[in-house]
């Protein structure tokens with residue numbers, strides 16, 4: 001049962017406010033997923049009074065239904081790669097400050113492999129342009145692959161090693177950052193659903209409307225992931241965020257057999273693609289607990305939660321193609337999540353001039369865990385009126401408005 | 406009476422017996438250690454629900470002894486941790 | 495490998511499923527009956543391979559089983575029922591029809607295409623953690639019973655039986671009859687107290703429970719088994735296997751009476767706190783569920799045993815733990831309902847819904863179901879899990895046996911990380927994430943989270959298991975074209 005707080009007490013205007021929420025926080029962050037947690041932590045550290053609200057318990061959304069890779073390897077040069085590089089640095093810092101073991105932060109590195117020489121050539125091409133942007137890459141030929149991953153199929157063409165790729169346990173990471181935010185004075189209120197916003201006569205945000213009463217505040221961060229579209233509309237500043245379903249297969253616990261995050265070259269193409277239909281590519285990684293996680297599929301089927309056997313079959317086939325020894329290993333669990341995607345596959349980060357006081361931090365698609373640290377950092381800077389560390393215009397909420405116009 | 410091998414010892418079984426039942430009937434109560442604390446485990450639920458009774462059967466690790474029928478000459482082994490020791494390295 | 499389509503696929507061949515399959519076949523439908531076990535009968539009718547006759551003493555309702563077995567054999571002979579034993583269903587797909595996917599001995603997959611489903615997956619023993627419960631030699635009460643009934647294996651020479659519910663009596667009596675020294679039956683509630691309850695007496699008399707009780711009393715007296723109402727086990731002791739147990743008396747509110755603890759030497763313990771319905775298949779098909787009087791999540795069904803998902807009928811323990819007699823009644827109704835749901839010409843069948851025979855039979859079944867459900871509800875009220883176990887836990891007592899998650903870990907997650915429900919506990923502590931997928935620790939996790947976080951008890955959130963059983967990736971990868979041995983017959987083994 002989420003912790004539902006009843007409305008109590010009267011305010012000057014005769015309004016009722018929400019018990020347990022400080023009378024008028026500097027900022028209310030909507031969504032207690034990975035992105036909301038990172039925003040809360042950075043904002044609270046910056047000295048703002050922060051309240052996080054979520055309609056469910058914490059980690060109720062995609063953060064509890066995905067994986068925890070923090071990748072630079074799968075990003076083509078552009079604004080998202082810059083965001084990823086910043087995030088990579090910030091995650092390393094967070095690990096040092098908060099104890100990396102508390103959320104299983106592991107600098108495991110990524111290994112992208114190609115089945116054919118053609119595939120390998122395009123991998124190398126990508127690595128070269130990524131390298132120019134500061135991504136560390138290492139070409140790996142077929143003979144050297146076993147040094148990285150002894151259990152890989154013997155007939156692969158080669159690959160690229162990305163030492164900067166990290167991994168976290170995303171649910172723990174979100175919970176730890178929320179705890180960190182609380183340690184810096186933030187409040188976390190679960191069971192509070194945002195239903196709308198009230199503006200003052202100048203059109204500025206004045207209060208957030210919720211199922212348990214209004215919360216007066218001047219700033220609000222929409223960190224509701226896949227529900228960001230719906231919530232942004234309720235706030236009067238709509239941005240287009242839609243679900244892209246993904247399944248993950250979880251194996252029985254194994255000894256440490258797979259050391260890196262290993263994925264097939266087509267993954268990069270699928271991440272960037274806008275196909276409606278099903279796309280799958282092998283993504284295989286070991287975890288601290290011994291299980292191996294197998295992804296990744298992408299489909300646009302709304303919020304349909306039914307298990308898709310054909311998808312699982314393809315994931316299993318692709319994973320056993322990369323690691324033949326997995327054929328005798330059992331999957332003991334499967335789950336699905338919904339990546340929050342925008343039409344141009346970039347997240348929405350920053351102030352929305354249409355409703356002064358509204359900020360967005362959503363639509364991170366398949367990279368919300370990785371990109372959350374940088375997103376939180378940028379949002380905290382924006383709230384405090386500081387210069388952003390990297391250029392943010394590509395993430396502007398207005399880009400969709402302009403397109404439509 | 407038919408027998409199977411358990412860690413190199415012969416274990417007799419009645420026709421239709423599961424590996425778990427035969428081991429218990431021979432006074433063997435645990436055949437696996439956990440991967441965290443290395444604690445011994447054997448049959449608990451007896452009906453395939455708890456997965457405590459895992460054993461390596463004819464080279465396949467993590468088979469539920471309480472469900473797997475015993476067969477003559479079968480090679481049953483106790484196992485440690487994940488049961489996949491042979492992969493390590 | 496796909497097999498020729500059937501009208502009705504019944505999953506589970508316990509009292510509920512077996513009855514359902516025979517009923518659906520009686521109503522003229524083709525049926526596939528799929529069960530993980532080596533033989534039909536479920537958890538109730540277990541018998542040694544030598545045959546049920548040999549173990550007659552351990553079985554009530556022997557005649558009922560014989561009738562069903564004969565019915566089944568006849569329909570299997572004519573090919574109207576296809577019996578698939580040793581097949582574990584890992585998932586069911588829903589389209590215009592249903593595709594039931596089963597693993598044969600974990601080695602390959604076989605699919606059954608059906609127009610309607612009867613799900614009768616039964617239940618397993620409900621457990622709560624206690625210090626030492628992970629020691630070899632501690633068994634679930636049902637496990638001890640199954641080993642005895644099916645394999646003639648005694649779990650120990652000095653056995654303590656503990657928990658709650660009338661099932662403990664049957665376990666203790668069986669053990670004593672077969673020569674174990676039962677050092678006591680520790681029933682946390684007032685035990686046979688319900689026999690004195692006037693409104694129940696009639697019900698009880700109707701269904702032979704009273705005579706069962708008297709039968710046990712006789713057995714206990716002959717074997718000098720002491721029955722201790724309002725008493726419980728608080729810990730199991732031993733180094734690498736169980737050597738002793740501590741028992742204690744309970745107050746009326748289910749707390750341990752201080753100073754009443756007593757240590758007893760044993761070499762085995764059988765514990766049971768009622769049963770937990772096996773819900774993953776119905777839940778994966780989207781059926782609505784609710785929380786029953788005993789705290790278990792169950793599938794909500796209507797008058798025809800229909801679930802909220804069209805074409806999916808559910809019977810037996812999955813709709814509320816109520817015992818084998820209720821399971822049979824529900825199974826029969828579900829079998830007819832599924833048969834009639836399949837849209838073929840009723841009127842030509844000898845047993846169609848509007849026939850006098852069917853009407854009479856159904857009205858009798860419904861009446862009986864009502865009484866048996868009332869009886870089950872009364873039993874749930876008379877046998878709650880007392881809160882004492884929560885107070886007896888040590889910081890290092892394991893909650894999740896698979897992932898070895900301790901009580902302390904759960905408490906910290908609640909205090910520190912904001913865990914407020916069972917699902918979150920799973921995501922942040924790994925309780926329920928191991929091989930058994932929370933089947934054993936689910937109930938306890940929900941209770942502990944409620945206590946530590948100060949939230950309400952809610953068992954849901956841990957019953958979602960899209961893979962009902964582990965599936966080898968190699969088998970999954972083969973997809974729709976697995977290597978099924980050509981000589982595999984439809985008839986099971």
Ligand SMILES: Cc1cc2nc3c(=O)[nH]c(=O)nc-3n(C[C@H](O)[C@H](O)[C@H](O)COP(=O)(O)OP(=O)(O)OC[C@H]3O[C@@H](n4cnc5c(N)ncnc54)[C@H](O)[C@@H]3O)c2cc1C
Pocket residue numbers: 030031032033034035036037053054055056057058059060061062063064065066067068069070192193194195223224225226227231245246247248295336337338339340361362363364365366367368369370371
């Ligand atoms: C299969 C899969 C694999 C993935 N793998 C990775 C990976 O390896 N690396 C990576 O970086 N990313 C990965 N992702 C993507 C990642 O999971 C998401 O991008 C990320 O979790 C988004 O986090 P979030 O905080 O924005 O949203 P969420 O975690 O979804 O949180 C949003 C929160 O908002 C709340 N909310 C919604 N509406 C309201 C309302 N009206 N009022 C109050 N609260 C509301 C919800 O309850 C929820 O808790 C994966 C995703 C999937 C599906």
Ligand SMILES: Cc1cc2nc3c(=O)[nH]c(=O)nc-3n(C[C@H](O)[C@H](O)[C@H](O)COP(=O)(O)OP(=O)(O)OC[C@H]3O[C@@H](n4cnc5c(N)ncnc54)[C@H](O)[C@@H]3O)c2cc1C
Pocket residue numbers: 450452505506507508509510511528529530531535536537538539581582583584614615616617618619635636637639640661664769772775809810811812817818821962963
């Ligand atoms: C271990 C144990 C022992 C018991 N012993 C007794 C006893 O001696 N006396 C008594 O009165 N009550 C006993 N019970 C209580 C029992 O729950 C009921 O009395 C009765 O058996 C319920 O009938 P059912 O048809 O609903 O379920 P069950 O008899 O449990 O039958 C369910 C069947 O479904 C099958 N099944 C479940 N999931 C799948 C799947 N995914 N794929 C394929 N098959 C599946 C199972 O193998 C099982 O055979 C016992 C319970 C347990 C757990």
Ligand code: FES
Pocket residue numbers: 447448449450451452453454455456457458459469470471472
């Ligand atoms: S004893 Fe529980 S699965 Fe075998």
